Amino acid sequence: MSQNWRLADPVTSPKDIRLERLVREIFGQRFAHINENVTKALSLYGFLANHRHESADELARTVLGENGKPLFTKSDIQEIQSILERQKNTSYFRRVTGKQTGGSPLDSDPSRSKFFDKMIRKITYPITSRIPPSWDGILWYVFILYNLEQTEFIGPFIATAMDTITLSLPVMAELASEGFEKLVSLAPIPYAGFAGEILGYIVSLIFILFAVTLNIGRMHFGSAFKVSLEAIPVFGDMLMDAAQSVETGAERYLQNRNKLLKPVDRISPTLYDNLNYYVPDTNIHLKSPPPLSYNVVKKDVAGFVLEETGVSDTLAKIPSPNALAKNAVQSTLQSNTKSKNAEEKPKNAEEKPKNAEEKPKNAEAKPKDAEEKSKNAEAKPKDAEAKPKDEKSKKKGGATRRNKEYRRRMTRRL
Numbered sequence: 001m002s003q004n005w006r007l008a009d010p011v012t013s014p015k016d017i018r019l020e021r022l023v024r025e026i027f028g029q030r031f032a033h034i035n036e037n038v039t040k041a042l043s044l045y046g047f048l049a050n051h052r053h054e055s056a057d058e059l060a061r062t063v064l065g066e067n068g069k070p071l072f073t074k075s076d077i078q079e080i081q082s083i084l085e086r087q088k089n090t091s092y093f094r095r096v097t098g099k100q101t102g103g104s105p106l107d108s109d110p111s112r113s114k115f116f117d118k119m120i121r122k123i124t125y126p127i128t129s130r131i132p133p134s135w136d137g138i139l140w141y142v143f144i145l146y147n148l149e150q151t152e153f154i155g156p157f158i159a160t161a162m163d164t165i166t167l168s169l170p171v172m173a174e175l176a177s178e179g180f181e182k183l184v185s186l187a188p189i190p191y192a193g194f195a196g197e198i199l200g201y202i203v204s205l206i207f208i209l210f211a212v213t214l215n216i217g218r219m220h221f222g223s224a225f226k227v228s229l230e231a232i233p234v235f236g237d238m239l240m241d242a243a244q245s246v247e248t249g250a251e252r253y254l255q256n257r258n259k260l261l262k263p264v265d266r267i268s269p270t271l272y273d274n275l276n277y278y279v280p281d282t283n284i285h286l287k288s289p290p291p292l293s294y295n296v297v298k299k300d301v302a303g304f305v306l307e308e309t310g311v312s313d314t315l316a317k318i319p320s321p322n323a324l325a326k327n328a329v330q331s332t333l334q335s336n337t338k339s340k341n342a343e344e345k346p347k348n349a350e351e352k353p354k355n356a357e358e359k360p361k362n363a364e365a366k367p368k369d370a371e372e373k374s375k376n377a378e379a380k381p382k383d384a385e386a387k388p389k390d391e392k393s394k395k396k397g398g399a400t401r402r403n404k405e406y407r408r409r410m411t412r413r414l
Contacts, residue, residue, distance in 0.1 A: 004062045004265060007071065008273065009287055010043040022133050052084045066290075068269020068300070115250040116222030116243070118282030125284050145217035162218055169211035170227055173204035205231055222247075254281060268300035 023038050044063070051059055056077040065071045072080070121128075131139075140147055149159040177200040184196030208231045215224035226247075229239040257279060265272040273289040305311075 004064055005044060005047040006064050006066075006068075006273070007040060008066045008290065009276075009285055010040045025133070048080055049084055052081050056081065064269065068265075068273075112220055112222060114222065115247045115254075115282060116225050117220070118222075120221040120225065122282060122284050143217055143219055145214065146219045149218065162214060166211055166214050166218070166220070166223065166227075169207045169214075170230060173207035173211070173230060176200055176207060177204040201233060250282075257281060267304045268297050270296050270300060 023034060027034050047063070048059070051062075054062075056074045059081075060070050060072050060074050060077045063071050063077075145158070145162060149155045149162070151158075177197075180200035180203055181193070181196040184199055185193040189195075208227055211227045212224045215221070215227065226240060226243050229243055230236045232239060261272060261275055261279070264275060270290055270292060274292045277285050277289040
């Protein structure tokens with residue numbers, strides 16, 4: 001990935017900046033930094049949407065906070081990628097995707113002159129950033145070709161036609177200039193060659209102005225600038241060649257600049273922010289970098305060395321003093337509980353002999369119960385013997401009664 005997204009200096013488009021001004025005008029100071037937060041949120045959404053196919057590890061390392069540390073973990077990025085995958089058919093997602101690749105959304109168009117586009121936007125930013133939002137309706141018609149190219153379905157057809165026309169117009173201008181000059185010079189009149197040059201220049205100027213107008217309407221400011229150099233008499237071709245050479249050299253310089261600064265970003269994010277701000281480039285930096293100090297850079301470098309050598313992982317496994325103190329407190333509490341349990345065990349041991357003494361008493365009580373049972377057993381036979389006697393006495397009593405009645409009857413008869 002060519003460039004990181006940083007919360008301290010987010011990538012913003014002209015639409016994001018206008019939206020920020022609108023939010024500031026609506027809410028004012030009622031909500032602190034709401035306009036900046038809205039702009040950062042939209043910028044971050046666009047960045048993540050355009051890089052959703054990157055690996056979660058790499059994407060997590062490229063989205064950085066103000067302190068230079070990643071804002072999201074790998075699991076967070078995986079969840080965000082799944083959400084973006086579900087939103088890929090929405091209209092807003094389509095407008096954002098493909099227009100933001102780490103710089104301005106305009107820079108993703110391969111037909112643009114990226115270097116001159118960026119330079120013109122950077123030079124004119126102090127003016128364009130102050131345009132009131134009420135002018136947006138007028139600017140829509142000024143850049144009507146650009147807006148038409150962003151529409152769905154018909155936008156790619158319009159863009160293809162405009163590319164063909166804008167690339168052909170400079171060639172037609174050169175052909176008109178050379179052709180009219182040679183044709184008119186063949187006429188048998190004085191100063192025919194000079195008249196042919198003037199006529200050819202006028203015809204080529206018409207084509208050049210038409211090409212410049214179309215490029216401005218498409219927001220191809222770099223291409224409009226280079227084509228306009230053709231309109232300068234005598235030096236036009238030379239300036240055009242010089243512009244192409246400058247553009248090629250600048251693109252190589254920017255590539256080498258990014259290669260040199262990218263390792264610095266891993267070592268010290270604070271140092272990278274300052275170098276990225278002060279080393280010349282074509283990007284617009286909305287905020288100044290954080291203050292640079294020796295202690296901050298030293299801390300960043302030390303953290304990088306510890307992380308790369310694996311010492312930080314080793315140190316992470318070593319418990320902190322707070323953890324050691326907690327463990328010591330827990331161990332003391334556990335030892336205290338163990339000692340209390342040890343003290344309670346002898347008491348239980350003393351209670352066991354008492355229970356053992358009570359058991360013999362119960363054993364002595366059991367023989368007494370046995371003796372009582374034996375006495376009851378002996379009493380039962382006596383009762384059994386008493387019962388037959390009672391029966392015999394009953395039988396004898398019955399017989400005497402009968403004898404007495406018989407005697408009475410006999411005495412009465414006599």
